[in-house]
Amino acid sequence: MATTSIAANAGKDPGAAARAATGRKRSEYFSLYLAISPFYILFAVFGLFPILFSAYLSFQSWNGIGDMKFVGFAQYQFMLSDQFFWKSIVNTFQIWFISTIPMLFFALVIAFMLNQQMLRGRSAYRIAYFIPNVTSIVAIAIIFGSIFSNQFGLINAGLQAIGADSIEWLNTPWGIKIAIAAMVIWRWTGYNAIIYLAGLQAIPTELYEAARVDGASWVQVFFRITIPMLRPIILFTVITSTIGGMQLFAEPQVLVGNSGGPGNEGQTMVLYLYEQAFIKNQFGYGAAIGWGLFVIMILFSLINWRLVQGAGTRGLRRGARA
Amino acid sequence: MNPVTAQRIRSTITHLLLLAGVAISIFPFYWMFVMASRTTTDVFKYPPELLPGTHLLENIRKIFDNIDMVGSTFNTLVVALATTVLVLFFDSIAAFAFAKYEFPGKNILFVVLLATFMIPSQLSTVPSFIVMANLGWVGSLWALIIPGAVNAFGIFLLRQYAQGAIPSDLLDAARIDGCNFWQQYRNVALPLLRPALAFLGIFTFIGTWNDYLWPLVVLIDPEKVTLQVALSQMKGLFTTDYSMVMAGTLLAVIPLIIVFFIGARQFLSDLAAGALKQ
Amino acid sequence: MAPTRRAFLAAASGLLGTALLGTSGCGRGSYLTPEGTLSLWYWNRSISDTLLGKAPKAVGVPFVPQKIGSDYKSKFLTSLAGRAYVPDIVGLNDDVATYFPNSDEFIDLYELGAKDVESEYLQWKWARGVTPEGRMIGFPMDTGPTALFYRPDLFEQAGLPTEPDEVAAKLDTWEAYLEAGSQLVEALPKTKMLPNIPSTVYTQALAQQATRYLDEKNKFIGDGPQVKQAWDLAVEANRRKLSANADDWSTDWNAAMSTGRIATFVGAVWAGQILSDGANDTKGKWRVCRAPGGAGNAGGSFLGITKYCRDPEAAFKVISWLQSPENQLVYGLNEMKLYPAAISSIEDPRGQHKDPFFGGQVSNDVFATSAKEVKPVYLSPYDNVINPAFISELTNVWSAGKNPDAAWNDALTEVNRQLSHLGLI
Known part of the structure; x- marks a missing residue:
């Protein structure tokens, strides 16, 4: 399934097939394989063993120190019956949903605004939007702790000021998730905006000029030129933020701790893996969770890939018709 | 409404929106500065202290007394620069091949590449350490540079970018002129990939600079560690001198801002320049 | 070294075809x-x-x-x-x-x-x-060693004793402490008696016991009275609404301490350090005395x-x-x-210094008495797996209003599941 969808994607470059046909020479293949080989060589040396090791580990009971004990599929059985494992999956998806969609939307809007030709102070803006990505996570934890603090937080102060009831953000299921999502959005919006901006700069200005000559509106330009031309980059950000969201770890850990706060509402899949392996010394179980997580991630990325790919292709067709 | 006024209104709205975003973006950074210029007691004060204090130099002095800032910054610089250069080269050749050429096994290889991206890194700390111990690389900066020298993230990014940014007819023209793969890479792909390479370079540099858990595990001599590991040495079990740590963190961020500033020029120079290029 | 792991290392090395792996063995x-x-x-x-x-x-x-x-x-x-x-x-x-x-x-x-x-x-x-x-x-x-940290000024307003000896005598048991808590929150509606129930009631009460979750043969005894008592005290503290529900050392905790919204907590000697870092404005306003229920260690x-x-x-x-x-x-x-x-x-x-943070009281004296009275207790290798089950169910009680009996049963079920996963039962 994966192969076909990606093949379809790669095959859409019309020149590629022609070039491949004319250049089906050994020397060219050799160059191509040479070009992609560093990744696979380094992966074989440094990445393969850890994967085999953790696959092996998931069939063992091991506290990280003493001897391993073979337990067959017991870790996986335990995992499937483990309510905290399922809870961590649900949490991860909920947090992903409420963080990724606003994040990518804001990023696109910011990138679009920063890309305006007449904008003054662009380099100052760029630096400002880049800052969240380099602010120390410890500082961020302290600040978001203050913002969402149950009794003394900034948000609650605001709510009380307008006469509303304050919310114990870090004690309620949705409060915890919103706080974590806010942190994710805050840290990664600028980052994605900069990726989009790089993509926007690659769109030939002639396209915009042609649209302007045709009298296209701002909205038409955005949906008929910008979005379709950005499609590969949007696909990239969707896939990487899917993977990043599924592997969400640092934000919940600093905000609500290793067990995810009250009711484990902030416990994500990787946080659960980490807690099992390094806090509870259950490395075998941690490895099993890692594999469970891997399967979920593959499936979810595929779904997103197809969604974005499909939507993008439709957008492009619409754009072409216009 | 005349067009000039409309333009001015639109530009004002854009600036207001952007400025609101800026305020949100830089507030925690400002707060970091406030903490670095105060005492640890002030960090937790309620209501919080919103203005910078007078202890910045004292905190900076303390951090220099406690950890080897110069040495660890140098180590981090070596690792980050080496990794960035290697990543840019290896990722771009692979991405170019994946984006613009057909070869047997391409799709399967690309799927494998993407799949490796989805393995949680927390899982591999222990086995990676075993690999390094067997290679005799524990304690050496190579253990940080080499495994990070090429990555799926960058290949994926550049491949996506290349699909749109490198017109196939340009490559065909180059081929007709007798350029082989490497010449096409150098003469056609590299210049066109420059914005994406700048982005990848910046974020590889930042990622390597801020990497923490793996350097902590694999570097053994506390005198020869990276900046983040050195800063983490200041964390106590019960209490931590946060204002000192923040001062150190603030210093550690300055090089990143410089790198961003230089790198961003590569892809965010005037649109006019971009138009000329076209 | 585990023979299985060595065999696996060797096999993996063979698979990878890297002579480097496995030849030197580990370490x-x-x-x-x-x-x-x-x-x-x-x-x-x-x-x-x-x-x-x-x-x-x-x-x-x-x-x-x-x-x-x-x-x-x-x-x-x-x-x-x-x-x-x-x-x-x-x-x-x-x-x-x-x-x-x-x-x-x-x-x-x-x-x-x-x-x-x-x-x-x-x-x-x-x-x-x-x-x-x-x-x-x-x-x-x-x-x-643990002790009771308290604010004599707030105690005075609530009509409670203020001198460390008197406080220790009046609040000698957890029951008396909770009763005093009710008196305090009634007199001072904006103030809470303690920061939170999982760590400043349950954990601290349990830390005073001579047994905990497993015995020395690693047999589970966590359903015994030593745990249930601590649990019941925590539930009771919650019922009486004595808790500020502020996690230890969180922003809320620090803010509540500096603004005098929390009157007491049972904590270890090093908590005094965190308190004086986080709530330095309250310098001189705190005292320490023997903890209700006696000596413990954290x-x-x-x-x-x-x-x-x-x-x-x-x-x-x-x-x-x-x-x-x-x-x-x-x-x-x-x-x-x-x-x-x-x-x-x-x-x-x-x-034995006079500590200005504690209004010139010789606080180490209180901790010395506590340190010498701590009961020996067997802490098992698996407490880090068992304890979270109780803490998390207790959290459900205060944060989500879960029925305490149901929470207790769920905690035991979860512990059972964890222990069988570990192969202990």
Whole structure:
């Protein structure tokens, strides 16, 4: 399934097939394989063993120190019956949903605004939007702790000021998730905006000029030129933020701790893996969770890939018709 | 409404929106500065202290007394620069091949590449350490540079970018002129990939600079560690001198801002320049 | 080394076709410091750097202290798992019992002459570093005797006694403490009696008991009265609405402490340090006295010698010198505010200062009494798996209003599941 969808994607470059046909020479293949080989060589040396090791580990009971004990599929059985494992999956998806969609939307809007030709102070803006990505996570934890603090937080102060009831953000299921999502959005919006901006700069200005000559509106330009031309980059950000969201770890850990706060509402899949392996010394179980997580991630990325790919292709067709 | 006024209104709205975003973006950074210029007691004060204090130099002095800032910054610089250069080269050749050429096994290889991206890194700390111990690389900066020298993230990014940014007819023209793969890479792909390479370079540099858990595990001599590991040495079990740590963190961020500033020029120079290029 | 793992390593190496893997085996010749020296891992503020500077000369053993910061345990476990670059001497936290099932990774300190100094240290603290089989893997560093921290000004407004002796006498049991709490929150509606119920009631009440979750044969006894009592007290504190629901050391905790919204908490001696860092404005307003329910301990660490140590005898010399009663007093208590484990240093007048944060009270005096009265208790290697089940269900009680009986049953079910996963039942 994966192969076909990606093949379809790669095959859409019309020149590629022609070039491949004319250049089906050994020397060219050799160059191509040479070009992609560093990744696979380094992966074989440094990445393969850890994967085999953790696959092996998931069939063992091991506290990280003493001897391993073979337990067959017991870790996986335990995992499937483990309510905290399922809870961590649900949490991860909920947090992903409420963080990724606003994040990518804001990023696109910011990138679009920063890309305006007449904008003054662009380099100052760029630096400002880049800052969240380099602010120390410890500082961020302290600040978001203050913002969402149950009794003394900034948000609650605001709510009380307008006469509303304050919310114990870090004690309620949705409060915890919103706080974590806010942190994710805050840290990664600028980052994605900069990726989009790089993509926007690659769109030939002639396209915009042609649209302007045709009298296209701002909205038409955005949906008929910008979005379709950005499609590969949007696909990239969707896939990487899917993977990043599924592997969400640092934000919940600093905000609500290793067990995810009250009711484990902030416990994500990787946080659960980490807690099992390094806090509870259950490395075998941690490895099993890692594999469970891997399967979920593959499936979810595929779904997103197809969604974005499909939507993008439709957008492009619409754009072409216009 | 005349067009000039409309333009001015639109530009004002854009600036207001952007400025609101800026305020949100830089507030925690400002707060970091406030903490670095105060005492640890002030960090937790309620209501919080919103203005910078007078202890910045004292905190900076303390951090220099406690950890080897110069040495660890140098180590981090070596690792980050080496990794960035290697990543840019290896990722771009692979991405170019994946984006613009057909070869047997391409799709399967690309799927494998993407799949490796989805393995949680927390899982591999222990086995990676075993690999390094067997290679005799524990304690050496190579253990940080080499495994990070090429990555799926960058290949994926550049491949996506290349699909749109490198017109196939340009490559065909180059081929007709007798350029082989490497010449096409150098003469056609590299210049066109420059914005994406700048982005990848910046974020590889930042990622390597801020990497923490793996350097902590694999570097053994506390005198020869990276900046983040050195800063983490200041964390106590019960209490931590946060204002000192923040001062150190603030210093550690300055090089990143410089790198961003230089790198961003590569892809965010005037649109006019971009138009000329076209 | 586990034969299975070696076989696997070899197989994996073959698979990879890298001659490098597996040929050297793990760990041979992989040391942290040059031959003829010893390495010591510790974390910031666990041993005085002044003392460490003097140590090599004073003991006559060249050793290299290496300060490891956050994620200390991850680093140590990784080195043990890789069997390479393991420190000769290692600081261990209060979860020292998690190493008991693999006590052969450490050298039995009794074999190095630890018996000779055993009587100089608090017996309960010493026992926590010794496995049920009698192997000693951890040498006592600091301890965390507990006491009641309280605000006499708020007590006065609520009509409660204010002097430490009177408070200790009136609030001698947890029941009396909770009753006083009700009186206080009624008189001062904006103030809460305590920060939160899982750690300042349940954990602290449990820390005063002589048994905990498992007995020394690792049989589960956590459904017994020692746990249920602590649980019931926490539930009762919640019912009486005494808790500010502020997690330990969180922003809320610090803010509540500085603004006088919390009147008391039971905590270990080192919590005083956090309090004075976080709520320095309240300097002089706090006092300490004996905790309701008696003495308990929370936190405290150990030094161990791993089996990879190149010179155990020299390493033991280092450990026993660093943690000698005199050094625990001068460099531990007086310099680093680490509460000693050596009896004579607890009692020494040189450690009895008037503490301005506690309004000139000699707070160490209160902790000394507590430290000497802590009951020995067996902490099992699996407490880190069992305890969260109780804490998390207790959290459900206060945060989601879960029925306490249902929560208790769910906690036991979860523990049961975890224990069977561990193969203990």
